[in-house]
Structures are given as structure tokens and as C-alpha cells.
Amino acid sequence: MFIDTAEIHVRGGDGGNGCVAFRREKFVPRGGPSGGDGGHGGSVFAVADPALNTLYHLRHQKSFRAERGEHGMGSNRHGRSGGDVVVPLPLGSVVRDAETGEPIADLLAAGERVLLAKGGNGGWGNQHFATPARQAPKFAKPGLPGEERQLAIELKLLADVAIIGFPNAGKSTLISAISAAKPKIADYPFTTLVPHLGVVAGDDSRTLVVADIPGLIAGAHRGAGLGIRFLKHVERCRLLCHLVDASGSGDAENDVEVLEKELREFSPEVAARPRVLVASKIDAVSDPDRPASIARAAASRGLPFYEISAVTHRGLEPLTHYFFDSVSREPSAAGRS
Incomplete structure (x- = not known):
């Protein structure tokens, strides 16, 4: 527990x-x-x-x-x-x-x-x-x-990378694909009720710790959904990996903005932390315009963008390489409240 x-x-x-x-x-x-x-x-x-x-x-x-x-x-x-x-x-x-x-x-x-x-x-x-x-x-x-x-x-968990996103965005599948962590995975919202930590091994004996944060929804900073109980666990992370479900439909701009607003309301310092925007479930795309809208949202914010499928492992290697490169440039979590 x-x-x-x-x-x-x-x-x-x-x-x-x-x-x-x-x-x-x-x-x-x-x-x-x-x-x-x-x-x-x-x-x-x-x-x-x-x-x-x-x-x-x-x-x-x-x-x-x-x-x-x-x-x-x-x-x-x-x-x-x-x-x-x-x-x-x-x-x-x-x-x-x-x-x-x-x-x-x-x-x-x-x-x-x-x-x-x-x-x-x-x-x-x-x-x-x-x-x-x-x-x-x-x-x-x-x-x-x-x-x-x-x-x-x-x-407050000490992790290098925090995986954030809406419920059922593929966060647990991603951490289980890139590490030995085995969180519960199912096709319904709020499958993950507690954070999970996974250790990712690099090619040169380096390792980093990745945290799977339970899904956030609009109003989380006020207690909606699982509330801010788990938002505090992103405070010490050096990099935010923002997952957006590419298998959905419609423009992703609103989805990205809602989560950004929750981070700003919770802590402007956390919202300003380095972030990468990732289109997940790229193997299950039903609306061809959806991944393109996620890419546009990343470009308009000047954020790095990756497309991945944790199930087929497509795009995971470039993403994990980015994790290592980005984390090596950021100061450690020591001293962050």
C-alpha cells in the first residue's frame, strides 16, 4: 500500500x-x-x-x-x-x-x-x-x-522524470515498457491510483528514475479526481514528460492547455520545469489530424515532440535518449521543496 x-x-x-x-x-x-x-x-x-x-x-x-x-x-x-x-x-x-x-x-x-x-x-x-x-x-x-x-x-518522490497526462493516456504502459516497473494496466480511467517508480538503464551504465503519476483532470489543483495528493510528487522532478493520447479525436490543443493550467495553479515553478510533449498510442490512431494537432501544440510552445507506441515500442529509444540528455543538463532534485 x-x-x-x-x-x-x-x-x-x-x-x-x-x-x-x-x-x-x-x-x-x-x-x-x-x-x-x-x-x-x-x-x-x-x-x-x-x-x-x-x-x-x-x-x-x-x-x-x-x-x-x-x-x-x-x-x-x-x-x-x-x-x-x-x-x-x-x-x-x-x-x-x-x-x-x-x-x-x-x-x-x-x-x-x-x-x-x-x-x-x-x-x-x-x-x-x-x-x-x-x-x-x-x-x-x-x-x-x-x-x-x-x-x-x-x-515527495525523488525522480528524474515525471510522466504526467490525463487518465488512460498510456503512462503506466510507457513506464512498464522502458523499465522493470509493473503497474496495473487496463483500458479504463484511473487505473493507476498511486505513483510508481521505474529505473531506466542507459547504454553507458547510466540510470535514471521515472515516476508514473496518476492521471490528472481539470480541477485537480482544487481536489478533483485524485486531486493534488499526487501532484506534489512532480515537485522534485527535473523533467516533465507530458503524454497526450493520439488515439483520441479532435484538436489536442485544449487537452494540453487544461493540464498546463492545472500545473500553473498548483505551482508556477513546477509549470516552468523543462517539459517534453509526447503523442502516445500512435499505433491506434483513428483521427489522422490528432497527432498533427499534438505536434502543433508542441511547436507553438517551443517544446520537444515525440511520437511513441509503448505497446509496439515505436519511438521509445529516441525518447529515452532525450530523457538522459535532458536530465544530465538539469540540476538535481536536492534542495527543491
Whole structure:
């Protein structure tokens, strides 16, 4: 199951209390203070795990609490510090404070480690409070509580190319033809209900990641269809591959304009991202003027244009070569919100 939002509670471990103790040894009737310090509480960290691609593992585990530090002991023995807790998150996870909205982490690199909740410091034992005027302090410092917060986590997929288009435009068929991804494919709208990622291998050992974004319709930025829930997954992509169904009928200008408007309404920055216009299902054309109208729409916008059939693999090689050439010229997704 694809889950791209989650809310969790994290708490660092409390620090252990300092100890009140005195030396009690033979022939030392008035031993000085010997209370040890409390151990520090463990902290909670988020770590980017490339093996994950969804937040499903947080569906049932909502709370993460680090271990508290042990209390100090006599004979100047310090308490053991509490163990840390790690929350694994997929690449592209954005972590915010659920109450204030303050950004805490944006995990873009495998193994990246970010502090979510710091453990409390351990308290001082009474040995620290001895002075010439107070040689037998009967008090110690308690440990501090660990940091506690409620966090909202949002996953924005990291992909080089986002395949966008109306429902049933052939997006899933394309990603299954150029990669090893196997999304559900059927001849009805909204077959794809969640994004799929596929890795495309180039001729020179290069690879790129392609995302199949569920179909968009007019009003998607306001929540129509599957809404903006999945539009956010195109924010980090370097190239937009806009598929237009060539097997339909009529002028394609309106179809292209509707999707462009949805992108602009959602994010002008995303709408300005490099884009290639692709006429899909070219093997099933029923209206000869349809592919020509898609080509005209691309020309009027100064966009690259390709005709493909994912079923017969016609035109796929030139398109994937364009993907690699275009992505190599664009900055990486790192730093994009």
C-alpha cells in the first residue's frame, strides 16, 4: 500500500538523576560526597533509507521514544546513557513540526541522519556541589526531560522524470515498457491510483528514475479526481514528460492547455520545469489530424515532440535518449521543496 503522509510522536529519553552519596570506608569516618552523575537520555533520529519508497511502516507505529539515562550511583559511578532510537524514512521525506509547521528535515541523500528529539542531559551528583564552606552537600541535580514533539511527515518522490497526462493516456504502459516497473494496466480511467517508480538503464551504465503519476483532470489543483495528493510528487522532478493520447479525436490543443493550467495553479515553478510533449498510442490512431494537432501544440510552445507506441515500442529509444540528455543538463532534485 502506498502511504505518502504520516504523523508520529517522538520523545527523547529523560536524563538520569544525579546521586547523593558519601564515601563510607574503614578508617575514613568523614568521607566526602561521592554521588555519580546521571546518564544522558537517548535521542530520536530520522535516517534516510533507500530501501523504502512509502511511509506504510508508520501506519501502525505512531510513537517513538528513546531510552532514559540511568541514575547516578555511589562511589562516583555515573549512570549509563540511554540508547538512541532511529526512525527509517524513504528518500524525499519532508519532516515538519505538526503544531507550528516548522521544517525539521528534508531527506535527500541515502544514510542522511537528522535529529528529531534530543534526549535530556543527566543530572549532576552531589560531588559537584562540594565547596570549602559546604563539604557535605545533601542534594544533587535531577536529570532533564527529553524533548517531545508531534511530527508531520510528507513523502515527495525523488525522480528524474515525471510522466504526467490525463487518465488512460498510456503512462503506466510507457513506464512498464522502458523499465522493470509493473503497474496495473487496463483500458479504463484511473487505473493507476498511486505513483510508481521505474529505473531506466542507459547504454553507458547510466540510470535514471521515472515516476508514473496518476492521471490528472481539470480541477485537480482544487481536489478533483485524485486531486493534488499526487501532484506534489512532480515537485522534485527535473523533467516533465507530458503524454497526450493520439488515439483520441479532435484538436489536442485544449487537452494540453487544461493540464498546463492545472500545473500553473498548483505551482508556477513546477509549470516552468523543462517539459517534453509526447503523442502516445500512435499505433491506434483513428483521427489522422490528432497527432498533427499534438505536434502543433508542441511547436507553438517551443517544446520537444515525440511520437511513441509503448505497446509496439515505436519511438521509445529516441525518447529515452532525450530523457538522459535532458536530465544530465538539469540540476538535481536536492534542495527543491
